[in-house]
Amino acid sequence: MRVGVLYSRIRRDEKLLLEALRDRGHAVEKIDVRDQRFGLTATTAPVEDLDVVVDRCLSTSRSLYATQFLETYGVPVVNAPETADICADKAKNSLALAAADVPTPETEVAFTTDAAMEAIESFGYPCVLKPVVGSWGRLMAKIDSKSAAEAILEHKATLGHYEHKVFYVQEFVDKPGRDIRVLAADGEPIAAMTRAADHWLTNAAKGGETAAFDLDEAATTLVERASEAVGGGLLGIDLMEVGGTDSGAYTVHEVNHTVEFKALTQATDVDVPARIVDWLEATVAAFDDSDQTDIDTDEVTA
């Protein structure tokens, strides 16, 4: 198959994926999104003959626009722009999970510091304040007191970008020193790991210690439902254990749409890039079947 990889920097993740695609004999077109222009009906990006474009944009804004344009041109793209739109925004993410009855931390959004303060006070201390757009644990605040809340809200209100005036307040989940990252393709888990740290933020990007994790039935089901809630695709689904490591109860706090997987490759025995290529091959085959069905239907109705 002919695969476009949309990127703005080749991280270890992209390099592993490129190697796996080439090892499998697939033709790869690297597309640096920074060099391209996207018109209403056409683009400078070389996408005409591609079977699929994989969005690996590091920048969320570029990811959202580029995938939307590609879909408009009829270019198959994963993940779909609808999925990206939900996953890129924590508020939309929370709404989608809640709408699908997937357990997720209690959350409120407020638009002024006064309303945000009321939300924080209603949750009590500690609680969590997050930017609606962002990753790797950046600008996340665990709020332990009213005076800390006042200071953080004042700082956020003066940061400048309007998104910092969308105050996303969440209950603090007392996780057992770790959370769980699952890489899933259309809801089917590829690999899972825990990320542990003494700090309340356990992201691998923050230095959280990783270890392979065996998903139980409850977690597997939640991963499938969380994936479906945001429209499926290749996703990084983050869970926290509620009530301790043996409770078997989980809450899903986030679903990521341009998921990094190098840490999973190191923490588990799974050949993650190869499994991603497996999924891409199946996805392209499904696109082809769908096109053939459309043609058959057209012939019948003509």
Add this chain to the structure above:
Amino acid sequence: MFLATRVVCTMTSETDPVLAEDPITGEEIELPADVEVGEIIDSPVTGTELEVISLDPVTLEEAPELEEDWGE
């Protein structure tokens, strides 16, 4: 303000490590033989992130700084 600095070197063969000049310090650094355009390399001299701009000839540039919407 970000000022791009480019340094050009030449590749030898497809299996040999690629030698290139660190655009910050001017020191010679070794890149993996399978280096990709767009790849980010941590400078072994300063730890600065460097981006591979081209392969033939090999051109390195100081990588763009982290932006607020970067991530997963």
